[in-house]
Structures are given as structure tokens and as C-alpha cells.
Amino acid sequence: METDMLNLKRASRGDERAFEALITPHADATYRLCLRMMGNEQDAADMAQEAFLRAWRSLSSYKGQSRFSTWLFRVTTNVCLDELRRRKRGESESMQALEENGLEIVDTGDTPESALDRAELRRELKSAIACLNEDQRAALILRDVQGLPYEEIARALDLNLNTVKSRISRARAALREKLSRGMELSAEKRV
Amino acid sequence: MKCEMFENHLDGYFDGSLSELERQSMEEHMQACPECRREYEAQKLLLEELRHLDDGVTAPPDLVSGAMERIRRERQPRKRRAAYWLGGAAAAALCLTLALGTLLGGAGAAGADSAAPMAAPMAAGAAEEVAEAPAEAPAPNALMAMDAGADRIVTEESVADDSAADGSAAKNRSAEPEYGLKIIREATIRMETENYDEDMAALEQLVSSMGGFITSREEYGSEQSAKTGENPRSLWMQLRVPSDQLDAFVEQAGEVGVVTYSGISETDVTDQYADTDRKLQAYQKQYDRVLAMMDQAATVEELIQIESELSRLEMEIENCQGSLNYWDTRVNYSTVYVSVDEVRRVVSANPTMGERMRTALANSWDDFTQGCQDLVVDLYAAIPYIAVWIVVLAAAGGVAVLVVRKVRKRREK
Ligand SMILES: [Zn+2]
Numbered sequence: 001m002e003t004d005m006l007n008l009k010r011a012s013r014g015d016e017r018a019f020e021a022l023i024t025p026h027a028d029a030t031y032r033l034c035l036r037m038m039g040n041e042q043d044a045a046d047m048a049q050e051a052f053l054r055a056w057r058s059l060s061s062y063k064g065q066s067r068f069s070t071w072l073f074r075v076t077t078n079v080c081l082d083e084l085r086r087r088k089r090g091e092s093e094s095m096q097a098l099e100e101n102g103l104e105i106v107d108t109g110d111t112p113e114s115a116l117d118r119a120e121l122r123r124e125l126k127s128a129i130a131c132l133n134e135d136q137r138a139a140l141i142l143r144d145v146q147g148l149p150y151e152e153i154a155r156a157l158d159l160n161l162n163t164v165k166s167r168i169s170r171a172r173a174a175l176r177e178k179l180s181r182g183m184e185l186s187a188e189k190r191v
Numbered sequence: 192m193k194c195e196m197f198e199n200h201l202d203g204y205f206d207g208s209l210s211e212l213e214r215q216s217m218e219e220h221m222q223a224c225p226e227c228r229r230e231y232e233a234q235k236l237l238l239e240e241l242r243h244l245d246d247g248v249t250a251p252p253d254l255v256s257g258a259m260e261r262i263r264r265e266r267q268p269r270k271r272r273a274a275y276w277l278g279g280a281a282a283a284a285l286c287l288t289l290a291l292g293t294l295l296g297g298a299g300a301a302g303a304d305s306a307a308p309m310a311a312p313m314a315a316g317a318a319e320e321v322a323e324a325p326a327e328a329p330a331p332n333a334l335m336a337m338d339a340g341a342d343r344i345v346t347e348e349s350v351a352d353d354s355a356a357d358g359s360a361a362k363n364r365s366a367e368p369e370y371g372l373k374i375i376r377e378a379t380i381r382m383e384t385e386n387y388d389e390d391m392a393a394l395e396q397l398v399s400s401m402g403g404f405i406t407s408r409e410e411y412g413s414e415q416s417a418k419t420g421e422n423p424r425s426l427w428m429q430l431r432v433p434s435d436q437l438d439a440f441v442e443q444a445g446e447v448g449v450v451t452y453s454g455i456s457e458t459d460v461t462d463q464y465a466d467t468d469r470k471l472q473a474y475q476k477q478y479d480r481v482l483a484m485m486d487q488a489a490t491v492e493e494l495i496q497i498e499s500e501l502s503r504l505e506m507e508i509e510n511c512q513g514s515l516n517y518w519d520t521r522v523n524y525s526t527v528y529v530s531v532d533e534v535r536r537v538v539s540a541n542p543t544m545g546e547r548m549r550t551a552l553a554n555s556w557d558d559f560t561q562g563c564q565d566l567v568v569d570l571y572a573a574i575p576y577i578a579v580w581i582v583v584l585a586a587a588g589g590v591a592v593l594v595v596r597k598v599r600k601r602r603e604k
Pocket of ligand 1: 193194195197220224226227228
């Protein structure tokens with residue numbers, strides 16, 4: 001913590017080495033966050049790098065009001081959201097309509113009888129996450145994948161606590177709905 | 192408990208935010224209601240899966256170094272100075288050694304020759320870094336600058352969503368001069384302001400007066416809390432200005448607030464641009480050829496084949512054009528990242544003598560500590576150079592001593 005503060009002070013004065021020391025411990029978490037937000041590795045790497053760059057450029061706006069990692073996740077989430085929105089604007093109407101009914105597009109046509117194994121379940125889950133709308137996705141990932149407390153997510157996304165809770169709740173419900181058939185069977189199998 | 196209530200409490204159940212009573216009534220309900228039991232199981236599995244979804248996923252090894260590379264590029268001038276200094280010194284040492292060798296002649300020359308190859312690659316390495324410098328200013332004439340830029344490009348991040356190299360176009364690394372240099376310039380400005388609202392208005396005015404526009408804006412803190420000084424406002428802005436106005440913008444923005452950092456980075460995309468343009472022309476020619484085949488198509492099958500080929504080529508052409516447009520706008524419009532912090536500390540426009548002295552003292556102390564740090568860092572970085580110099584100078588000294596002894600011996604005879 002002490003060295004973090006020192007590195008922070010140095011980094012905000014323009015010391016790149018200090019900044020590097022500051023972000024290195026969060027590289028994996030930042031990348032994973034991007035991976036879930038963007039849905040593929042190439043975009044995730046690009047966005048994570050972009051996030052570090054933006055963090056460097058806006059370091060002066062970090063005032064120690066939250067943990068550094070929370071602030072970094074906030075920047076990262078915003079970078080991903082910006083990119084996703086930018087892409088969305090460029091998409092055609094029909095694609096947008098498809099995305100709104102996103103849970104249906106990735107339906108791989110499993111028959112209800114076939115039980116999902118774990119690997120399949122994870123794959124399904126990942127594509128289901130990719131189909132959530134990006135605001136719900138961001139909140140869900142921060143809470144359930146990254147394990148941040150609600151309060152920090154509220155700060156990271158600049159939302160009030162209730163909005164965060166309801167977004168996460170809605171995202172979970174959507175995922176449950178998508179997965180419940182398969183899960184029920186796989187749960188029974190495991191018991 | 193009703194099913195609806197059960198579902199509303201489900202998140203609270205797993206977050207542990209329910210009262211003991213609420214928990215109990217949920218558990219009771221679950222026993223009686225298979226529907227809700229299933230919801231519960233689904234939630235449990237979902238959360239478990241989500242928590243472990245990315246276990247073992249690690250960032251690509253070059254993620255941080257790649258980002259740092261881009262960050263350092265914004266700060267090259269300082270680095271270059273150090274490289275220049277070291278390169279110059281290494282070159283001087285080399286000259287000295289060679290001169291000594293030549294002067295001493297005979298046996299001495301042999302000694303110097305063995306020392307020189309060691310120093311030479313080092314001096315060349317340092318000089319190479321210095322040679323990048325000309326690329327910094329977009330000199331339209333300099334072929335040399337273009338070559339330096341081409342070397343740099345190898346490590347460049349891919350700027351656009353690269354229309355995947357099809358391989359059909361011949362890869363030719365040297366850029367064609369007809370495009371001129373395609374250099375993307377970006378600026379970063381950090382500043383502090385006391386008159387947040389006025390200065391922000393001035394900044395926005397400046398942007399629009401230069402034909403620029405704001406593309407992204409994030410504001411933290413509030414006016415209310417700013418008054419108490421506890422949570423001053425800060426702003427992060429991304430904006431675009433015509434690139435020929437960039438220098439003027441940076442300069443004039445610097446007059447709005449107190450600039451704490453400002454840097455301009457440059458990315459040379461001449462090579463990628465030329466490559467893509469060549470590819471585009473190749474695709475267009477191909478498109479025309481296939482189009483001409485359409486008249487000669489005899490069967491429906493052939494026609495369909497030709498059409499699908501045409502639409503493939505159309506897509507490739509669009510991709511290339513997209514990339515070129517992207518680069519053109521990036522080159523023509525520079526991105527500027529501005530972050531502004533509201534501060535209470537007054538750096539008054541007409542400071543009193545005392546204030547000026549205090550500021551000056553604080554600044555020079557800052558400079559001094561920064562300078563000490565830099566010196567230590569530079570010295571540390573110079574260790575390899577110094578080590579080799581010692582060897583070189585020792586060798587030269589040894590040779591000199593030998594020669595002097597020889598000469599004395601001859602005289603004694
Ligand atoms: Zn029920």
C-alpha cells in the first residue's frame with residue numbers, strides 16, 4: 001500500500017516506471033474484464049492496452065477516493081463501453097434488432113433433452129454474457145466475475161447503489177433464463 | 192412467502208444481505224415450491240460458474256510492455272536527449288581511441304584495433320536511437336526521415352482494424368513518396384485550474400474556434416463539493432482538432448490553465464497506408480477483370496460464381512477504403528487528450544514578490560529532486576557504456592605505456 005502511494009505520486013508526476021509498477025499487478029484482472037466485455041481475445045488485448053493508456057493520461061483525475069484497482073476498472077469499463085457503443089452506432093438497424101433479442105441468436109439449437117456438461121455450460125454462459133446489453137454486462141462482470149462489492153461498482157460506474165443492484169439482478173435473471181433448462185439437468189446429474 | 196417475493200429476495204440471499212427471518216422463510220418456500228427451488232439452483236450454479244469463468248486466464252505477456260511502449264513514445268524527447276548524450280560520448284571515446292592508436296602507430300595500432308570493434312557497435316546502437324529524431328518533425332523532403340520511420344513501424348501497434356493481410360498484394364516495405372508522410376499526431380495536456388467554469392468555457396471556445404470538436408467527455412466531482420474543497424472537479428476530455436492547428440491549440444490551451452504536463456506523440460503510418468493503397472488498387476483491377484467476365488458467362492452457375500467473387504472483392508475494397516479513410520481522418524484531425532483538475536491553490540496571474548520567490552524555490556527544488564533522480568537513472572542506464580569505456584581506455588592506456596616503454600628502450604640503445 002505504501003509503495004502504491006509512492007508509485008502513484010511518482011506516476012502522476014510523469015514517471016512511467018512508477019506507472020508500470022502500479023498497473024502490472026492488475027494486468028490480468030484488467031485483461032479478464034476486457035475479455036468478458038469484448039468477448040474475444042484480440043479486442044480484449046487492444047482494449048486493455050487502451051485502458052492503460054487512458055489511465056496514464058487521466059491519472060490526475062484519480063484522487064484516492066477509491067482503491068486504485070477500482071478506479072482502473074472504471075477506466076477500463078468506460079474504454080470498453082465507448083468502443084462497444086462506437087461499434088453499435090456503425091451497425092445496421094437489423095443487427096441492432098438482432099442484438100436486442102441477443103439471447104436467441106446464440107441459441108445453438110440444443111434439444112431440451114441434452115444435458116449440458118460444464119465446458120458447454122461455460123461456453124453458453126460466455127455467449128450469453130456477450131449478448132447482455134453492455135450496461136448490464138459491465139455491472140454483472142464487476143460483481144460476479146471480478147468480485148467487487150456493490151459500493152465499489154457504484155463508484156466505478158458512477159451510478160447509485162440501487163441502479164447497480166437492479167442491473168445486476170436483471171442481468172442474472174436473463175442469464176438464469178437462458179441457462180435454466182440446461183442447468184436443471186446438469187444439476188440433477190451432479191447430485 | 193409468495194413466489195414473486197422469493198425471486199426478489201434471491202440476490203439478497205446470495206449476497207448475504209437478508210435477515211435471518213427472511214432466509215428462513217425463503218428456505219421454507221423452496222421446500223414447498225419446485226419452481227422456486229429450480230430458480231435457486233440455477234442462481235447458485237450461475238454464480239459459481241461466473242466466479243470461476245476466467246480462472247487461469249492471464250493477460251498476454253506483452254500487454255503491459257506494449258502499453259508502456261506507447262506511453263513512452265509520448266515522452267520521447269527526454270529519452271532522446273539521454274541517448275544523444277550517451278551516443279555522442281561513446282562516439283567521442285571511439286575517436287579518442289582511434290586517434291591514440293594512429294598517433295602511437297606500429298605496435299600501438301594493433302592494440303587499438305582490437306579495442307575498436309567493441310566500442311563501434313555500441314556507438315552505432317546509440318546513434319540509431321538518435322537518428323529517429325528527424326521523424327519527429329514531419330519533414331516532407333527527408334527520405335532519411337522516412338527510412339527512420341519505416342524502422343519504427345515494425346514495433347508500432349496496429350492502428351486500424353487491419354483488413355487482414357490477404358497476401359495477394361506484393362509486400363514492399365518502402366513507402367511510395369507520392370502519398371507524402373502519413374503521420375498521426377496526438378497530444379496530451381494536463382492542467383490545473385482555479386476558475387473551473389470559466390476556463391472550461393474558454394477551452395471549449397478554443398476547440399470550436401479552431402474547427403475542432405469534442406468526442407468524449409467525463410466529469411467527476413461536483414460544483415457543490417468543489418466549494419468545500421473536499422471533492423474538487425476534474426474533467427477528462429478527448430477532442431479532435433485539425434492537425435495543422437495542433438501546435439497552436441496546445442500552445443493556446445496552455446494559456447487557459449496551468450499546464451502540468453503536455454506532450455505530443457507521433458505515429459508514422461506511411462507504410463501501412465501505402466500497403467493498403469496498393470492492395471486497394473490490386474483489388475480494383477481484379478474487380479474490373481471479373482466484371483468483364485460477366486458478359487461472357489455462359490451458364491447460370493458461372494454467373495453465380497462471378498457474382499459471389501464480385502461481392503467478395505467489393506467487401507475487400509470497402510475494407511481497404513475504410514482503413515484509408517480512418518488513417519486520413521486520423522492524420523488530418525489530431526486527437527487531443529485533455530485532463531483538467533480544479534484546484535483551490537492560487538497561482539495568481541500577478542504574483543507578489545513573495546509568491547514568486549516561493550514558487551520559484553518550490554519549482555527549483557522539484558527540478559533539483561527530479562534532476563537527481565534522472566541523474567541516478569541515467570547513470571544506472573549508462574553502466575554498460577561506462578564498463579566498456581573502462582575496458583577501452585584501459586586498453587588504450589596499456590598500449591600507450593607499452594609504446595612509451597619501447598620508445599625509451601630504443602633511445603637507451
Ligand atoms: Zn415459489
